[in-house]
Amino acid sequence: MKKILILLSLGLFYPVHATNTQILDTIYANSTMTMALFFPSDIKQGITGSEHFVFTYNREKEQNLGLLKAVKGPPSNLLVITTDGKVYSYILRYAEHLENPNRFISVQESIGDAKRRSKEEIQLEEDIDINISVNDSPELLRRSCESLLNLPEEKHIRKKEGEIVLTLKNLKYHGDNVFLQFEIENKSGMRFDFDYLKIYKVNGNKKRNASYQELPLEPVYVHNKPSQIIPNTKVRMVYVVPKFTIAKNEKIVVRLKELHTSRGVNLIKKKFN
Structure with a gap:
């Protein structure tokens, strides 16, 4: 009734x-x-x-x-x-x-x-x-990314190098994909020209282990990628990558780089709970 x-x-x-x-x-x-x-x-x-x-x-x-x-x-x-x-x-x-x-x-x-x-x-x-699967549907991925940007922030993994700050705000598993929400903040007085943000799964220690390996996690979709970040502003973006897991001796490295300069941020995280 x-x-x-x-x-x-x-x-x-x-x-x-x-x-x-x-x-x-x-x-x-x-x-x-x-x-x-x-x-x-x-x-x-x-x-x-x-x-x-x-x-x-x-x-x-x-x-x-x-x-x-x-x-x-x-x-x-x-x-x-x-x-x-x-x-x-x-x-x-x-x-x-x-x-x-x-x-x-x-x-x-x-x-x-x-x-x-x-x-x-x-x-x-x-x-x-x-x-048509979720991976083949850009429109569905776009709407999911937009929805993720409206969710409360569950993580705050932050790294600052110079006046540039890179923060992981959210990470969601769905099917065969992982949605990662990043925030880039430009605290400097100069414009930041975005070159790339790359995500790697890393095994071993580069300084002490000859078996050191980096496996790039290539995105299947990128939402809201900026071309520039003007001074004293923030931008949020979402990377959708194939599903991954992290073993005890592994870590995730996120590298943010500016075009034609040495400015950038390396964010390292060993656990994604």
Whole structure:
């Protein structure tokens, strides 16, 4: 009954046409961490069935990011409709601890459509889902990067060399990729002409170990890469690289370099928890 009321409150005066009967998945939330939900399309409407759970999204500018928080109470449900007409429904439960406060939702999790589509439209969508992966979709990567820039900062790995500061603000694993959010700050009185930012997986010690190796992590997508950073300003950018893990004797090195000068920053990190 509660689900029917929610559907009516969202203006769904036509039936939802589900492709099959499925058991609703459960999403956990609490009051100390923000559960970030990344949908495959921008959110049009979203509502929870209880005041114990709060689901927020950008109502002024359509985005695919929704944020969920909760206080202790009985289970409820979440209903979300995206701009492409897909309907997503989940059971909500309170949990004291969240193992992963991020979830990337696939289009296959949709329970149906908010309006009837032709067989030709459905077949076309199925063909696209089969042939296009997340790695092959720049638009989906772009929206995910934009959403990451709106998330609260979870890391603050900072290195300053001279008047140039490089900081790792966020790191998110998703599928076969890792999203790394960087901030570059130019505290000098001179413009910083961006040349490159490169990420390496390093094994061994360059000074003491002949087996020293550097493995470049080539980005599959770069979002918001600057050409220049004017004095006393900051820029934020996101690098998407293939999924990696760090062994005990390994570390990640990030090298930022200015064009035609020796200015730059080397940021080194041994653990990415």
